[in-house]
Amino acid sequence: xxxxLLQVRGLRIGLxxxxxCIVDGLDLFVAAGESVGLVGASGAGKSLIARALxxxxxxxxxxxxxxxxWRGQVLAGAADLQRxxxxxxxxxxxxAASSLHPLRRVGAQLRECxxxxxxxxxxxQMSERIDTALAEVGLDGARRWLDAWPHELSGGQRQRxxxxxxxxxxxxxxxxxxxxSALDPVLARRVCDLLADAARRRNMGxxxxxxxxxxxxxxxxxxxxxxxGRARLRIDDDAPHPAAAVLPSQTTSFGKDACIEARGLSxxxxxxxxxxxxxxxxxxxxxxxxxxxxxxxLGVVGSSGSGKSxxxxxxxxxxxxxAGQVRWFxxxxxxxxxxxxxxxxxxxxxxxxxxxxxxxxxxxxDHMLLEALDYADPPLPRGxxxxxxxxxxxxVGLDHGALGRYPGQFSGGQRQRLAIARALATRPQVLxxxxxxxxxxxxxQDQILALLDQLARERQLALLFISHDLGAVARLCDSMLVxxxxxxxxxxxxxxxxxHPESDALRALVDALPRAPARIQA
Amino acid sequence: xTFAERVAPSPWRQLFVNAAVGLPIGLLxxxxxxxxxxxxxxxxxxxxxxxxQDLLAPGFAHGHWLGTDAIGxxxxxxxxxxxxVSLAIGLGAGALALAIxxxxxxxxxxxxxxxxxxxxxxxxxxxxxxxxxxxxxxxxLFEPSMWLLILVVGGFGSLDAARILRAxxxxxxxxxxxxxxxxxxxxxxxQWRHHLLPNLxxxxxxxxxxxxxxxxxxxxxxxxxxxxxxxxxxxxxxxxAEGVQDLQWAPWTLWVPxxxxxxxxxxxxxxxxxxxxxxxxxxxxxx
Numbered sequence: 001x002x003x004x005l006l007q008v009r010g011l012r013i014g015l016x017x018x019x020x021c022i023v024d025g026l027d028l029f030v031a032a033g034e035s036v037g038l039v040g041a042s043g044a045g046k047s048l049i050a051r052a053l054x055x056x057x058x059x060x061x062x063x064x065x066x067x068x069x070w071r072g073q074v075l076a077g078a079a080d081l082q083r084x085x086x087x088x089x090x091x092x093x094x095x096a097a098s099s100l101h102p103l104r105r106v107g108a109q110l111r112e113c114x115x116x117x118x119x120x121x122x123x124x125q126m127s128e129r130i131d132t133a134l135a136e137v138g139l140d141g142a143r144r145w146l147d148a149w150p151h152e153l154s155g156g157q158r159q160r161x162x163x164x165x166x167x168x169x170x171x172x173x174x175x176x177x178x179x180x181s182a183l184d185p186v187l188a189r190r191v192c193d194l195l196a197d198a199a200r201r202r203n204m205g206x207x208x209x210x211x212x213x214x215x216x217x218x219x220x221x222x223x224x225x226x227x228x229g230r231a232r233l234r235i236d237d238d239a240p241h242p243a244a245a246v247l248p249s250q251t252t253s254f255g256k257d258a259c260i261e262a263r264g265l266s267x268x269x270x271x272x273x274x275x276x277x278x279x280x281x282x283x284x285x286x287x288x289x290x291x292x293x294x295x296x297x298l299g300v301v302g303s304s305g306s307g308k309s310x311x312x313x314x315x316x317x318x319x320x321x322x323a324g325q326v327r328w329f330x331x332x333x334x335x336x337x338x339x340x341x342x343x344x345x346x347x348x349x350x351x352x353x354x355x356x357x358x359x360x361x362x363x364x365x366d367h368m369l370l371e372a373l374d375y376a377d378p379p380l381p382r383g384x385x386x387x388x389x390x391x392x393x394x395x396v397g398l399d400h401g402a403l404g405r406y407p408g409q410f411s412g413g414q415r416q417r418l419a420i421a422r423a424l425a426t427r428p429q430v431l432x433x434x435x436x437x438x439x440x441x442x443x444x445q446d447q448i449l450a451l452l453d454q455l456a457r458e459r460q461l462a463l464l465f466i467s468h469d470l471g472a473v474a475r476l477c478d479s480m481l482v483x484x485x486x487x488x489x490x491x492x493x494x495x496x497x498x499x500h501p502e503s504d505a506l507r508a509l510v511d512a513l514p515r516a517p518a519r520i521q522a
Numbered sequence: 523x524t525f526a527e528r529v530a531p532s533p534w535r536q537l538f539v540n541a542a543v544g545l546p547i548g549l550l551x552x553x554x555x556x557x558x559x560x561x562x563x564x565x566x567x568x569x570x571x572x573x574x575q576d577l578l579a580p581g582f583a584h585g586h587w588l589g590t591d592a593i594g595x596x597x598x599x600x601x602x603x604x605x606x607v608s609l610a611i612g613l614g615a616g617a618l619a620l621a622i623x624x625x626x627x628x629x630x631x632x633x634x635x636x637x638x639x640x641x642x643x644x645x646x647x648x649x650x651x652x653x654x655x656x657x658x659x660x661x662x663l664f665e666p667s668m669w670l671l672i673l674v675v676g677g678f679g680s681l682d683a684a685r686i687l688r689a690x691x692x693x694x695x696x697x698x699x700x701x702x703x704x705x706x707x708x709x710x711x712x713q714w715r716h717h718l719l720p721n722l723x724x725x726x727x728x729x730x731x732x733x734x735x736x737x738x739x740x741x742x743x744x745x746x747x748x749x750x751x752x753x754x755x756x757x758x759x760x761x762x763a764e765g766v767q768d769l770q771w772a773p774w775t776l777w778v779p780x781x782x783x784x785x786x787x788x789x790x791x792x793x794x795x796x797x798x799x800x801x802x803x804x805x806x807x808x809x
Contacts, residue, residue, distance in 0.1 A: 060803065316705060345707035358698040361804075362533055362720040371716050375707045406532045408804075419702075426706055 003072030004029040005173050005205045006053070006089070010066035012229075013048050013057070021064055023049055024229030030173060033203040035196065037216035039234070040226030041441040042412045046209045047094065049226075050177040053207075054091050055081035086117050090171035092162060094178040099162055100150040106161050107146030110134075110168060117169035133164040136201075137194055155304075156187040160194070167198055173205035174198075181210065184304035184468050185512040192219055211441040214514035257330065258291035259462050260315060260348060260430045264324030265289070267307075267314045272322075283322060284310045286486040292462040294429060299473030299494060300466045302483035302505060308466045311483070312434045315464070316350060317341065329429075346375040346426035353435035355415030359407035365418060366403040369393075372425035388425075396421040396451060413444035417451065424455065431456065432464045437472055445469075449476055470509055474498055482506045536804055537724055542796035550609075550789040553782075557606035566596035568603035577772050589774045591764065597775065600761060601782050607757040608738050608786060611671055615737035618676030620726050623683025628718060630684070631691025632710070642688065645681055653678045657740065661749045675740050679733040683726070690725045694718055724801050731794015735787045742783060758783045 006029060013023040022045040030036045040046050051057050053068055055078070068075045070084055085091075093099045101109055110130045114121060121129065130146070137160040139145045150158060159179065166174060176195060180188035192208075196219050199206040210216050213234070216223055224231035265288050270281035285307040292298055302308050313319045315326055317333045326333040328344060336344065352358035360368065369389040373380055380388055390400050396417040407415055416436065423431060433452065437445040449472055456463045456476075467473055473480055474494040482490040482497070484505035490497060501507040531539070538544065561567070566586070576594040578586050588597040630641040657674045664670055694700060700717055708716070738758075745759025746766075756764075758779045765776030 318701075342707045342709070345705055348705075350702065350705050352698045352702065354698070358702055360697075360699040360703075360717050360721065362723075363699075363716060364532075367716065371703065371708070371712070372706055374712075408533060408536075409531075422702070422706075 003069070004031045005034075005071060006030045006207070007069040007072075008049075008053070008066070009069070011049070011052065011063065011068070012065040013045065013052055013061055014064045016060045016062075021229055022061075023052070025066070026226075026229070026231050028224050028231050030205045030207055032172065032205055033199070034222070035199055035206040035208065035220045037220035037223035038207060038209045038226060038231065039211060039213045039216050039223060039441075041444065042211055042439070044226045045229060046211075046226060047177055050091065050175050050207075050209050053175060054085055054089055056091075086113075087169045087171060089173045089175060090166040090169065092166050092174065092176040092179050094181065100158055100165075102150055105146065106148050106150065106153075110146070110161075110165060113165055113168050129168065130164075133168050134161075136167065136198060137161075137164045138190070139164070156183060156191070159183065159187075159191055163191070163194060163198075167202075170202060171204060173207065175207045175209070177209045178211070179208075180212070180215070186303050186508050188215065189512040195219070212514075213442050218514050258293050258327070259329050260464070261291040261327040261330075262311075262315060262324065263289055263327065265311075265314055265321055265326060266323035267310050267319050268322050269310075282486070284486050285314060287324065288483075288486075288488055289324075290464075290481065292430065292464060294462050295456075295460045297456060297463040297465060297477040297479070299477035299480040300464065300483060301468060301470060301473055301480065301509060303468060303509065305485075306483040306505070307486040308468075308483055309434055310486075312350065312432050312464070312466055315432060316348065343377065346377065347428050348430040348432065349423035349426060349428040351416075351419055351423050351431065351433045351436040354439045355407075355412060355419045356439075358419050359415055359422075361406065361408055364404065364406055365393075368407075368418070368422055369403075369425055372422050375426045392421045392425045395424065395455065397447075411444075412440055413447060416440060416444070416448050420448075420451065420455070424459070428461070430462045430464070432466070434466045435468070436465070438467065438469060445472065452476060468509065470494075470498060470513060482509075533724075533804055537727075537797065537800050540796075540800065543793060543800060546789045546792035546796065550786070550793070553605055553786060553789070554609055557602045557609065560599060560602035564596075564599055564602070566599045568595065568599040571595055577768075579772075580774050580778075588778050589772070591775045592768050592772065597778050600756070601758075601778055604756055604758040604761050604779055605782050605786060607668070608741065608759070608783070611668060611675070611741045611757065612734040612738040612786075612790075614668075614672040615676035615679055615741075616730050616734040618672060619679030619683045619733045619737075620730065622677070622680035623685075623687050623729075624719075624722060624726060626680070627684035627687030627689075628691045628714070628722060631688040631693075632695050632714070632718060634692070634695070638688070638692075641684070645684055649681045653740070654743075657744060658747070658749060661744065666749055671741055671744070672737075675737040679737060683729050683733060686729050687722055687726060690722055691718060694721050724797070724804070728794060728797045728801055731790055731797060735790045735794075738783070738786060738790075758786070 008026055008028050011023055011026040012021040014021045026049060028036070028038070038046060038049070048057065048061060052063055055075070057063070070088060075081060075084060100106070107130070110133070111126060114126050114129060118129075134145055139157065139160055145161065150161075153161065174195070179195065180191050183191060192215065195206060195208070198204065208216050208220055213223070213225070223234045225234040265285060266283045267285040268281060268283045274280070288311060290298060300308050300311060310319070314321065317326060321334065328348060333341070366389060369392055370385065373385055373388055389403060393400060393402055398414065398417055398421070402410070402418070407418065410418060436452070437448050440448060452463070452465075453476055455461065463477070465473060465477055477494055480492060480494040480497055481488055482503055482505055484503065489503040490501070490506055497506060498510060501510050566572070572590065572594040574594070575584070575586070575590050576592055578584050578590045580587060580589040580597075586596050586598070588601060590596055591600070626641050626645070630638040660674055661670060694717065700713060703713055703717055741757055742759030742762060745757050746763045748763065761779035762776065762783070765779055768775045
């Protein structure tokens with residue numbers, strides 16, 4: 001075999017003021033036309049590596065040792081990198097929405113790219129190239145897209161425009177850094193398919209960076225796992241693998257008093273007031289009814305934009321109901337006065353998606369738990385607070401040492417445990433999890449799911465688990481509800497629904513499940 | 523993205539315990555300490571003229587290391603006292619600016635709506651007044667004193683501080699951790715105490731890096747015009763104004779206080795810049 005397209009040898013990347021290296025002796029290679037995956041937990045340094053390959057490390061971070069070879073030649077210095085960027089190595093950023101220039105039309109940005117990388121083309125050839133590039137990423141009817149502003153496009157469309165932009169100079173290698181983590185599974189699958197197609201068609205190398213091992217495993221023949229700053233080969237064959245078995249669920253229990261309930265609840269983000277000739281805007285959530293008794297677990301699934309998070313906000317009383325009502329413990333929420341509502345809030349708690357944003361970075365863990373314990377009713381006597389704080393940590397699998405630390409000193413999974421500890425410290429009867437595991441890597445997801453399962457059982461919590469992760473819902477919940485465009489389209493026992501999806505929405509979600517969850521070597 | 527697997531120090535340590543922030547703050551602390559200790563360790567008082575020892579050039583032989591001025595006052599003693607006065611005015615005005623700016627900006631950003639509109643339009647209105655003119659007017663009307671200066675300069679500094687802190691408070695208001703605390707039943711007071719103020723503090727301290735030097739400069743300028751505090755002990759600005767008069771035959775009476783002023787401003791400038799940079803790294807890594 002000739003020299004691989006890209007070869008990384010003993011790469012070490014350090015941050016200022018730190019002796020140890022985040023990336024500590026990384027070796028990997030990508031051959032021409034080959035798709036290679038790089039997976040790792042959040043914070044493992046994946047993005048740093050991707051940026052180091054194109055010489056775009058964030059300020060402060062530096063390459064301490066090792067280097068990158070491009071077609072057998074060492075890349076050194078800005079001139080080499082400048083030459084390779086774009087036509088050699090193209091880079092798709094994690095957050096495509098913010099990678100497009102907000103003040104220029106899509107067409108202008110595409111043309112600028114071609115002017116830089118293929119100045120020999122005339123106008124007609126240019127627009128042909130652009131049309132084919134847009135068609136390739138599934139944006140047909142190029143005219144319409146060329147005149148669009150980035151803000152007029154949806155997240156998925158922006159991601160595709162970005163992809164077209166990176167494919168225009170015909171790069172030999174495409175580095176995609178978490179290209180799908182901001183997308184719902186249906187879109188994620190489409191983007192991955194697009195990437196794989198484009199790579200196959202032009203014999204382009206593809207380095208797919210993600211925290212989602214099953215997804216990467218489906219598209220890549222070789223997958224490296226990043227741990228402790230080194231890459232370990234995790235997958236290196238093409239053997240097919242049986243699909244992941246869906247765990248059987250517990251039987252549903254009925255006949256208890258609901259502690260949280262929505263009756264024909266409609267919610268809308270649109271302004272209430274409108275001109276008489278304007279059509280009534282569609283509700284974000286349209287006549288949804290649910291009821292949860294203690295110990296019951298309801299999973300809510302749907303692709304992004306289906307109204308899952310809106311349902312959570314409605315149930316928490318953060319959005320006024322346009323129709324129907326929300327009831328807590330058999331009281332209509334809108335009837336409660338402010339003081340009562342505030343006192344009742346502790347009984348219904350929320351776990352957020354992203355533990356990096358839901359914990360106050362300046363609040364030490366003991367203060368955070370103390371604040372939560374303060375809301376307990378009746379209040380705890382002073383002497384019992386410290387034991388209660390320790391117990392709260394032990395319950396979520398953390399040790400006492402965590403009390404004196406700040407959220408920034410924990411990993412993503414530990415932070416989510418902290419967030420759960422905070423939510424449970426007020427002794428709630430209802431726990432709403434809004435995509436509580438979606439921002440975590442797979443191993444951590446498993447642990448958090450097991451933890452939620454155990455805690456919900458021990459405390460007889462009514463659990464509302466919102467997710468687009470069907471596997472998680474099947475594992476945790478005893479009933480399931482599918483939302484599509486704000487309406488309930490299907491309800492039932494998760495295992496049965498997943499085996500025989502009736503609605504289009506659920507079928508799309510089931511089809512989007514990664515099909516090769518791993519030829520994964522231990 | 524973060525690298526939380528390796529234990530990071532607490533946010534406060536990350537902000538302050540590093541050379542870029544620590545050195546300028548150390549320099550300022552050293553200057554303040556020197557200013558406080560000079561009366562105890564140095565034989566000459568700042569305001570006391572000495573007969574027959576006027577206009578001595580800096581040197582060690584006569585005991586006045588930094589020389590004396592036109593009426594025989596020891597420059598080192600005056601300079602150290604001047605640093606003390608300038609620092610007091612600067613820090614006093616800075617503290618006042620942050621206190622007012624924190625409350626006004628915090629309220630505007632936190633409550634939003636008409637509170638925000640009202641406070642910020644008022645802020646715009648006051649910002650459009652020329653600071654120097656008002657300051658000169660007020661000082662001409664009342665007895666010029668250190669407190670008046672602090673009040674005027676701090677009051678004006680609070681307009682900028684309010685704008686900076688309002689933006690930050692608005693951002694914080696929308697964070698999920700604020701929502702989480704609201705969902706647990708927190709009152710506005712609890713949210714301010716536990717979340718808003720601690721998270722505003724680093725930004726406020728960074729703002730101090732611009733507000734304090736501005737206050738010191740304004741004070742120097744006013745003193746230069748002869749509108750300085752009437753206290754017996756002058757600030758660095760008073761010293762500069764007098765130094766200019768004796769520039770031809772005693773240049774040290776100008777450059778010694780000028781150097782001291784430059785050191786003080788440099789300290790605040792560097793500390794502010796370094797803090798801003800650390801804060802950027804910190805918030806960039808925690809979101």
